[in-house]
Amino acid sequence: MPEQPRAWRAVLARIESDLLDGRLAPGDRLPSERDLAAELGVGRSSVREALRVLEVMGLIRTATGSGPQAGAIVIATPTGGISTLLRLQVAAHGFALSDIVDTRLVLESAVVSTLARAADRDTTGAHALLDAMDADGLAPEEFLALDAQLHLTLAEASGNGVIAATMAGLRTAIESYVTAGAASVSDWRAMTDRLRAEHRDIVAAVDDGDADAAAVRVRDHISGYYQDILGH
Missing domain, CATH: 1.20.120.530 (GntR ligand-binding domain-like)
Known part of the structure; x- marks a missing residue:
C-alpha cells in the first residue's frame, strides 16, 4: 500500500513529544532515519522530509558522514x-x-x-x-x-x-x-x-x-x- 500523505507529520509529533517529555534535549542526537521509519511505520522519505522541516525551523542541525558530528542533532537556538x-x-x-x-x-x-x-x-x-x-x-x-x-x-x-x-x-x-x-x-x-x-x-x-x-x-x-x- 502507498504511504499515507503527510506521514512526515508523525515524525514531527514524535520528536515534539520526546522534547516535551525530556527524552530529547539540546545536544542530543536523533534516532537514525532507519530507526524512526521502522518505529513509526513510515517511509524513510517521510523521515527525511520531517528532518528538512525541523532544520529550516532551526530546531536541528544535520551533517552527513560518520563520527560524533554526523546525523541530526537538537540545537538550543531556534x-x-x-x-x-x-x-x-x-x-x-x-x-x-x-x-x-x-x-x-x-x-x-x-x-x-x-x-x-x-x-x-x-x-x-x-x-x-x-x-x-x-x-x-x-x-x-x-x-x-x-x-x-x-x-x-x-x-x-x-x-x-x-x-x-x-x-x-x-x-x-x-x-x-x-x-x-x-x-x-x-x-x-x-x-x-x-x-x-x-x-x-x-x-x-x-x-x-x-x-x-x-x-x-x-x-x-x-x-x-x-x-x-x-x-x-
Missing part, C-alpha cells in the same frame, strides 16, 4: 527558524499591514520598557545607529534601512530572544511599508529631521530609565509614521 517562517509569511502577504503595525506597537513598547528597567542595559549599538542616521546625503532607502536596524538592535538589547527573533522576521515588512510611505513624502528632509528627533527621544528615555516615557514615545513614533504617511 530563533533563526522563527525569523525565517515570519519572513516567508510576510513575503506571501500572509499578514495584513495593520496587523504588522499593531504587533510592532505591542512588541516595541515591551522592548523599550524592559530595556529602560534593566540595570545592565546597553544602548551602545543604538547610539551608533543614531549617529549613522545623522550622516548627510543618505538616500531614503539607506536611512530607513538604518531605522529598521535601530528598532531591531533595541529588541536584541532587551535580552528577549523571542521578541528579537519576531522583530527580525518582521523586518522585511517593516522596511517595505516605511519605504513605500517615504515615496509620498514631499519634504523628505523635514521628515528625516522628525524621525531623528523621535529616535533620539526614545533612546534617551531608555537611557534615563524612564520605562513609561520610552513606551509612549515608541508608540507615538510608530503610529505617527503609519498614520501620517500611509493615511491610516
Whole structure:
C-alpha cells in the first residue's frame, strides 16, 4: 500500500513529544532515519522530509558522514527558524499591514520598557545607529534601512530572544511599508529631521530609565509614521 500523505507529520509529533517529555534535549542526537521509519511505520522519505522541516525551523542541525558530528542533532537556538517562517509569511502577504503595525506597537513598547528597567542595559549599538542616521546625503532607502536596524538592535538589547527573533522576521515588512510611505513624502528632509528627533527621544528615555516615557514615545513614533504617511 502507498504511504499515507503527510506521514512526515508523525515524525514531527514524535520528536515534539520526546522534547516535551525530556527524552530529547539540546545536544542530543536523533534516532537514525532507519530507526524512526521502522518505529513509526513510515517511509524513510517521510523521515527525511520531517528532518528538512525541523532544520529550516532551526530546531536541528544535520551533517552527513560518520563520527560524533554526523546525523541530526537538537540545537538550543531556534530563533533563526522563527525569523525565517515570519519572513516567508510576510513575503506571501500572509499578514495584513495593520496587523504588522499593531504587533510592532505591542512588541516595541515591551522592548523599550524592559530595556529602560534593566540595570545592565546597553544602548551602545543604538547610539551608533543614531549617529549613522545623522550622516548627510543618505538616500531614503539607506536611512530607513538604518531605522529598521535601530528598532531591531533595541529588541536584541532587551535580552528577549523571542521578541528579537519576531522583530527580525518582521523586518522585511517593516522596511517595505516605511519605504513605500517615504515615496509620498514631499519634504523628505523635514521628515528625516522628525524621525531623528523621535529616535533620539526614545533612546534617551531608555537611557534615563524612564520605562513609561520610552513606551509612549515608541508608540507615538510608530503610529505617527503609519498614520501620517500611509493615511491610516
